[in-house]
Amino acid sequence: MKQLLYCVLVLLFSPALVASEMPLNMTKGVTDISGQVYSLHMIILYICCAIGVVVFGVMIYAMINHRKSKGAVAANFHESTKVEILWTVVPFLILIGMAIPATKTLIAMEDPSNADLTIKITGSQWKWHYSYFDKDISFFSLLSTPREQIDGQQAKGENYLLEVDKPLVLPINRKVRFLMTSDDVIHSWWVPAFAVKKDANPGFINEAWTKIDKPGVYRGQCAELCGKDHGFMPIVVEALSEADFDAWLIAQQQQASQAEAAAQAALSQTLTMDELMAQGEQVYLARCAACHQPNGAGLPGVFPSLIGSPLIKGPVAGHIDIVVNGKPGTAMQAFSQQLTATEIAAVVTYERNAWGNDSGDTVQASDVSNNAATPSSDADAASDSDMSNATTLPANLPAEQAQAEVTSEVQQAALLDDLTMEQLMSMGEKVYMTSCVACHQATGAGLPPAFPSLVGSPVIKGPVADHLEMVINGKPGTAMQAFGQQLTPQEIAAVITFERNAWGNDSGDVVQATDVDGHGK
Known part of the structure; x- marks a missing residue:
């Protein structure tokens, strides 16, 4: 009997005693804080093991020594005040004993002061x-x-x-x-x-x-x-x-x-097509393949294909501009601070001639430099035209105040624009693919339970006002952010219209920027 009890105790205590040597246990790390976290982890482990020994020890002892075959008769009692006080006070003291070192460690972890x-x-x-x-x-x-390891063509390192x-x-x-x-x-x-x-x-x-x-x-x-x-x-x-x-x-x-x-010296160099293609392929696989895929096919609905696309068929200057400056409102980043002019020239050349595009275009570092130095005149002109048509700066106002009033008037004018369902759906899809797709997926199916599906969901079937409220102000206690300061009223209206009518939802609801502005008030 005693030998059996000793064996049980060894089985209960041995995991805790050798835990520090187990490969699956938390590592001690190489900082004082990681050492504190490890020590806290081990203390809690020992406390849990001690509780397990006491609880299961009493249970095993009772089952062995008070079994029916020995003639034991169960006692009949209830409402023991001492026992109730005991099983309330003891867990409370245990929790306090765990909370004190845990609190000290958390406070130390959140103190970045006096940094070198x-x-x-x-x-x-x-x-x-x-x-x-x-x-x-x-x-x-x-x-x-x-990439060969990722694609399974080579053994993993x-x-x-x-x-x-x-x-x-x-x-x-x-x-x-x-x-x-x-x-x-x-x-x-x-x-x-x-x-x-x-x-x-x-x-x-x-x-x-x-x-x-x-x-x-x-x-x-x-x-x-x-x-x-x-x-x-x-x-x-x-x-x-x-x-x-x-x-x-x-x-x-x-x-x-x-x-x-x-980089300055490279501006005067002229590389051959072969040199540009070789370097461009390396840059593309390192920086672009994650979105547009190694074969340039992209992920339809999320990341556009580069095979015979309007970007490839269009002017070289437009292609350079989107790589250098990115494309606002999409996942396309600006690479001007990430790549050199030579690397940008190489990757643009590669994209315009790979996968059967065969445009024959070669781009040099000097072309990238010249393009970056030239502002987007069309966009600027359009912006200036819009501003001049909207209003005129009052001569007696300071420049900053006058500009603020112009911006406000332009925004208010935009709120009055009534877009068609097709226009809202087109804009909404772009906004969704930029700001929402990471959580709710391109199909709207989400990643339950972390990110709910938008296909036939209560949000979609419910009032438009509730949908507006959630997108504008977010949902506390969840991963849903507030987009009131991140998107314009027109973009919010478009993405809500898109969500309520895409993926078979087909609610028929059309939301305009004025609805968003009115909701905010």
Whole structure:
């Protein structure tokens, strides 16, 4: 009997005693905070195991020693005040015992004051941008796993999907403060070895910090569902000694100067079609294939195909402009700060001649530079024309006040525009594919239960006013953001019209900008 009880106790206690050696247990990390988190984890584990030993020990003892075969007769009692007080006070004390160290750790995790170095981290689909404050150093960090491994054409490497072209470099023994935000959807910067996991939200700045104890390479990844290539957004941090980090800073500043000089020299170079195509393919697979696919076919309804598209068939200047400056209102980013003029020239040449496009166009770095230096005259002229037609600046007002009044009058005039169902659906689809598709998917099916489906949902079947309210002001306690400050009334009207009539919803509801403006009032 005693041997059986001892065996049971060993089975209950052994997981906790050897947990620190288990490969699946939480790691200690390389920072003081990660050490505190690990210690807290182990304390809670031991407490849970102790509770399990007591509870199951009493149960096993009662079942063995008070079984019917031994002639035991169950006692008949109830309403024991002492027992009720005991099983209320004891759990309360246990919770207090766990809350005290947990609170201390949480307070320490949220204290980024007195930092030696501040780095801004910006997430975007699907890469990270790092900016070192007061150091004039910034760069993008992208997945560097070869496309052949992703497509299954090669064996997967040791750090498959956890390797980047340029890691974040940090010093040890210095407190580093992180400022995190996003250019598009919600991302999450997570490095387990630092015990740092913080969301990067568009329009907001979140803070975190770390102080690394040991040099080395530490890996993490985006821990928020940020779109179809969420798994292709790794984080690699290289921790250097203080002396090596200072040397790295100097080297980076020198490289930046050399890169600028090389970029200027490249403007006078003329590359052959073969050279442009070879370099362009590399740039395309690294920067563009995630959206437009390696074969250029895109994802219809989300990312347009580049095979025989109007962009490819149109003027080269328009193609360069969209790569350099992006396209507002869509997922197309501006690459002017991410690629050199030579790289942009190469990728534009590649896109215009790959996959059977065969336009024969070759673009040089000088063409990119000239295009970037030339403003979009048509758009500017149209904007100036709209402004001049809308109103005239009063001569007796300060320039800022007069411009504000002009903008206000133009916006109010736009609210009076009644668009047709077709116009609203076309605009709404574009807005949806830019601002909503990451959560609710291109088909409107969502990702239940995290992101609800919009196909025949209560929101769609309900009053238009409730739909407006949710899009404008968001829904507290959920991932639904407020778009009142992110979209214009016309865009909100269009996307609501689209949602209420797409995917078979066919409500027939038409929402205008004046409805949105009236709802806001």
